[in-house]
Amino acid sequence: MSAQYFADNSQRGMFTILPLKYDEKKNPNDFTEKSFGLPLALAKKQPQFQSADFIQLMNHKCAVDGRFVRRWVLDLPKDVIKLENAEQPVAFHFTDFQVFIFNNGIAFLTAYLEYANVDAREVYDFFQPGYTVEEGAKLRRSFIEQVQDKILDHIAPKLEWFTDDYLSGNNENSAGGPQDAETSSDVYLSDLITKDAYRMNVAFSRARFNSPEELEQPTYNLHRMVDLRLPFSDSSEHDVRYVTGAKDVDDKRYGWGCAITSQELSYVYAKKKDGPSLPVRANDDLLLLMLVMYQKYESMSINEKIHARYMKADARRPASVSRLKQEALNLIAYETLAPSQISRWNNVCEIYRELLDLTGVDETIAEVKDKVSMLTEEQDRSDAARDNAISMVITVFGLVSIISAILQTVDYLDSRSPIMWVSFIGSLVVVLVFGIYLGMRWTHKRG
Numbered sequence: 001m002s003a004q005y006f007a008d009n010s011q012r013g014m015f016t017i018l019p020l021k022y023d024e025k026k027n028p029n030d031f032t033e034k035s036f037g038l039p040l041a042l043a044k045k046q047p048q049f050q051s052a053d054f055i056q057l058m059n060h061k062c063a064v065d066g067r068f069v070r071r072w073v074l075d076l077p078k079d080v081i082k083l084e085n086a087e088q089p090v091a092f093h094f095t096d097f098q099v100f101i102f103n104n105g106i107a108f109l110t111a112y113l114e115y116a117n118v119d120a121r122e123v124y125d126f127f128q129p130g131y132t133v134e135e136g137a138k139l140r141r142s143f144i145e146q147v148q149d150k151i152l153d154h155i156a157p158k159l160e161w162f163t164d165d166y167l168s169g170n171n172e173n174s175a176g177g178p179q180d181a182e183t184s185s186d187v188y189l190s191d192l193i194t195k196d197a198y199r200m201n202v203a204f205s206r207a208r209f210n211s212p213e214e215l216e217q218p219t220y221n222l223h224r225m226v227d228l229r230l231p232f233s234d235s236s237e238h239d240v241r242y243v244t245g246a247k248d249v250d251d252k253r254y255g256w257g258c259a260i261t262s263q264e265l266s267y268v269y270a271k272k273k274d275g276p277s278l279p280v281r282a283n284d285d286l287l288l289l290m291l292v293m294y295q296k297y298e299s300m301s302i303n304e305k306i307h308a309r310y311m312k313a314d315a316r317r318p319a320s321v322s323r324l325k326q327e328a329l330n331l332i333a334y335e336t337l338a339p340s341q342i343s344r345w346n347n348v349c350e351i352y353r354e355l356l357d358l359t360g361v362d363e364t365i366a367e368v369k370d371k372v373s374m375l376t377e378e379q380d381r382s383d384a385a386r387d388n389a390i391s392m393v394i395t396v397f398g399l400v401s402i403i404s405a406i407l408q409t410v411d412y413l414d415s416r417s418p419i420m421w422v423s424f425i426g427s428l429v430v431v432l433v434f435g436i437y438l439g440m441r442w443t444h445k446r447g
Contacts (some may be wrong), residue, residue, distance in 0.1 A: 215257030222266035
């Protein structure tokens with residue numbers, strides 16, 4: 001049945017979304033045309049981060065003159081990234097490089113890899129989801145090094161990898177064996193970057209589909225990087241959700257569908273005659289995914305800051321969390337949007353909702369809320385202990401002052417000076433009369 005929809009030369013592609021970070025003191029508007037020492041596509045009129053699927057609220061939020069997000073499309077040749085194995089050049093053509101600069105120091109670089117259905121195995125061998133083979137690790141290291149050298153190093157303000165090389169200097173590989181100088185921690189870092197990066201797979205079919213169920217197999221195969229025609233299944237995988245477009249009222253068929261997982265979003269589109277290219281067709285879906293990716297990495301960033309400040313804090317004085325609370329408030333109140341605020345189309349809202357769930361955005365934001373609450377409680381306890389200590393000091397000084405005043409009074413009276421005795425007795429009479437007056441007023445009011 002799949003043969004009527006796909007062939008060996010069916011077009012497939014993959015957007016690899018590489019997470020980056022930059023100085024938080026800057027904002028998206030600090031990146032201009034002069035920031036890129038690279039040729040830009042449509043430099044005078046860069047495409048905005050807007051979509052026909054977004055409602056007006058979302059498009060207004062993502063306008064170019066705002067501080068939420070900027071989008072830059074790089075005009076680079078197909079062979080800017082060259083990957084070679086030990087035998088022959090790999091037929092990988094990375095194109096459509098885009099840089100997305102979000103607020104709060106979060107950014108992304110997307111690289112689009114176009115290939116035919118028959119070449120799916122080569123793509124699988126390059127990414128190697130799950131386990132690692134040495135040859136694939138070398139290709140991924142070459143890919144990350146070339147991205148760094150040919151793209152990131154030419155952009156200012158500086159963009160850095162979001163993934164830190166926290167195992168730098170560690171000479172143990174993932175299998176527990178020793179590494180040589182060529183396959184040291186830089187190979188491990190490239191694996192972290194490429195394997196942890198979220199991917200969006202896309203493909204064209206030759207015809208529209210008769211039912212949503214027909215779309216499940218090819219979209220799942222896209223996710224698993226296998227031939228779109230294979231009857232492939234895996235009963236151990238439970239984090240797969242499917243969404244399709246609405247049935248056309250004329251031909252009673254379906255034009256697209258997608259499979260959503262924790263690591264990949266996979267679309268199959270029915271190709272139209274004289275229609276747009278595959279990456280252009282996928283543009284709106286990519287923008288929707290980028291919104292989710294920003295929320296994921298921003299919440300992760302706040303989570304890491306909470307952990308870092310807690311670990312560096314003095315045990316007697318927990319770190320201040322006022323700035324963290326403000327960042328968390330901004331994320332929750334302004335930078336996270338409910339599905340109903342994204343699109344007027346129900347299926348688009350459903351995709352967004354499933355992405356938030358499966359990529360862990362909802363879970364991470366909930367964790368940020370819990371940690372900020374716990375740190376706030378700890379800070380309140382610390383502030384209460386400090387206030388009690390200050391109150392005790394004030395009380396002690398007050399008691400000392402009272403005792404000193406009594407001793408001074410006794411000293412004056414002991415001098416037997418008539419003036420001191422008259423002043424003392426007069427003060428007592430005034431206090432007594434004033435006390436009787438207040439008592440009478442209080443009794444009169446109660447009566």
